[in-house]
Amino acid sequence: xxxxxxxxxxxxxxxxxxxxxxxxxxxxxxxxxxxxxxxxxxxxxxxxxxxxxxxxxxxxxxxxxxxxxxxxxxxxxxxxxxxxxxxxxxxxxxxxxxxxxxxxxxxxxxxxxxxxxxxxxxxxxxxxxxxxxxxxxxxxxxxxxxxxxxxxxxxxxxxxxxxxxxxxxxxxxxxxxxxxxxxxxxxxxxxxxxxxxxxxxxxxxxxxxxxxxxxxxxxxxxxxxxxxxxxxxxxxxxxxxxxxxxxxxxxxxxxxxxxxxxxxxxxxxxxxxxxxxxxxxxxxxxxxxxxxxxxxxxxxxxxxxxxxxxxxxxxxxxxxxxxxxxxxxxxxxxxxxxxxxxxxxxxxxxxxxxxxxxxxxxxxxxxxxxxxxxxxxxxxxxxxxxxxxxxxxxxxxxxxxxxxxxxxxxxxxxxxxxxxxxxxxxxxxxxxxxxxxxxxxxxxxxxxxxxxxxxxxx
Numbered sequence: 001x002x003x004x005x006x007x008x009x010x011x012x013x014x015x016x017x018x019x020x021x022x023x024x025x026x027x028x029x030x031x032x033x034x035x036x037x038x039x040x041x042x043x044x045x046x047x048x049x050x051x052x053x054x055x056x057x058x059x060x061x062x063x064x065x066x067x068x069x070x071x072x073x074x075x076x077x078x079x080x081x082x083x084x085x086x087x088x089x090x091x092x093x094x095x096x097x098x099x100x101x102x103x104x105x106x107x108x109x110x111x112x113x114x115x116x117x118x119x120x121x122x123x124x125x126x127x128x129x130x131x132x133x134x135x136x137x138x139x140x141x142x143x144x145x146x147x148x149x150x151x152x153x154x155x156x157x158x159x160x161x162x163x164x165x166x167x168x169x170x171x172x173x174x175x176x177x178x179x180x181x182x183x184x185x186x187x188x189x190x191x192x193x194x195x196x197x198x199x200x201x202x203x204x205x206x207x208x209x210x211x212x213x214x215x216x217x218x219x220x221x222x223x224x225x226x227x228x229x230x231x232x233x234x235x236x237x238x239x240x241x242x243x244x245x246x247x248x249x250x251x252x253x254x255x256x257x258x259x260x261x262x263x264x265x266x267x268x269x270x271x272x273x274x275x276x277x278x279x280x281x282x283x284x285x286x287x288x289x290x291x292x293x294x295x296x297x298x299x300x301x302x303x304x305x306x307x308x309x310x311x312x313x314x315x316x317x318x319x320x321x322x323x324x325x326x327x328x329x330x331x332x333x334x335x336x337x338x339x340x341x342x343x344x345x346x347x348x349x350x351x352x353x354x355x356x357x358x359x360x361x362x363x364x365x366x367x368x369x370x371x372x373x374x375x376x377x378x379x380x381x382x383x384x385x386x387x388x389x390x391x392x393x394x395x396x397x398x399x400x401x402x403x404x405x406x407x408x409x410x411x412x413x414x415x416x417x418x419x420x421x422x423x424x425x426x427x428x429x430x431x432x433x434x435x436x437x438x439x440x441x442x443x444x445x446x447x448x449x450x451x452x453x454x455x456x457x458x
Contacts, residue, residue: 030057033076041077043085044226084271087136087302090318092144100141101126104153108360113167120167124290148318154361155317155325158354160256160297170287172253177203187244190214206243208235217251217260227263228280247284254286256297268299324371336374347378348387355391366394
């Protein structure tokens with residue numbers, strides 16, 4: 001049986017740990033939030049609460065009370081900047097020698113995506129980067145060493161060229177299987193995968209025919225200010241546009257990282273448009289304007305965090321993990337991928353585009369594939385079967401260290417050089433069929449309290 005002195009020491013140590021944890025939580029929120037331009041406000045992306053709930057967190061006594069005693073629920077806002085919680089810090093120093101688009105040039109962009117279409121312009125990408133970097137202390141493509149910056153560029157480009165079909169798909173294919181532009185605006189024909197002709201990118205049967213509604217990417221439980229208003233969408237009331245929908249009523253995948261779901265549109269809008277309503281009322285801006293086509297991808301890269309984990313794709317790439325960035329972008333479908341499903345094949349194109357970007361940008365090694373279950377094995381399989389010839393040289397020298405020597409197995413097919421997405425007929429049915437942001441807005445978010453665990457479903 002422990003002595004009283006031992007028990008007292010244990011209790012003192014426990015008290016010190018818990019008190020330190022709670023104090024730290026408040027320090028990260030609003031303890032020192034003073035001045036006319038600084039306000040303690042709520043992070044509505046974590047849990048439903050208001051700015052009024054957080055207002056008391058400036059008082060020293062509030063460290064013991066909710067929400068001030070829970071790390072991350074409240075934060076100190078400088079009212080001279082957009083009202084969005086700053087991007088998670090990577091803890092790396094900002095580089096001062098080069099700007100992001102000095103490292104990634106227009107020639108590199110055109111080599112990676114020779115068939116890129118509007119709104120995917122090189123100037124638009126650089127402008128969107130500058131827009132965010134001017135407003136936030138954590139900079140995209142500008143933290144750490146020059147090699148880390150190149151590594152982040154390669155990872156971002158690898159993911160986004162895959163997600164956007166080499167910057168040729170402003171909108172997700174199935175919800176907009178056919179696009180009609182007219183004086184009245186742009187209209188989309190939503191299609192099902194079963195009825196879609198992937199070779200000709202067309203479908204005959206509309207998902208909203210015969211009085212049916214389109215309801216994908218709409219979490220009706222999430223309402224303003226936490227998400228855009230959404231609901232069942234019917235076909236346009238016009239014989240001329242029969243079977244078509246107004247794309248500004250739905251929140252399917254758009255842009256370089258295929259932003260989707262009504263909750264993600266409102267969050268991106270708060271950063272990029274400085275108004276929640278802009279992308280809620282006009283989500284198709286993401287498919288038509290470079291600022292939003294690139295900006296939403298950069299927003300997701302810098303700000304989107306997986307449930308219960310303080311990290312982002314930006315941080316993961318700087319810390320050396322390509323797999324970790326993929327897990328945030330599309331982990332629910334690719335980490336691991338269903339062996340019988342589409343995504344196990346789609347990983348091939350993602351890896352190929354990553355290796356292409358890494359070669360063009362000039363990185364020394366690929367980032368680690370850990371952080372995404374099954375990705376390391378898929379990478380080796382992709383190289384050894386000849387489907388990822390662009391990765392051959394990197395496979396011999398991965399980062400941080402080879403897990404094992406390359407297998408001497410003979411490729412089952414003759415390796416082939418890189419060809420554009422449009423000419424990748426050898427890939428068969430690997431086409432753009434999903435949206436990377438799916439599920440991010442309707443997951444369980446876990447908030448840990450002192451002695452109590454609360455599960456909030458949003």
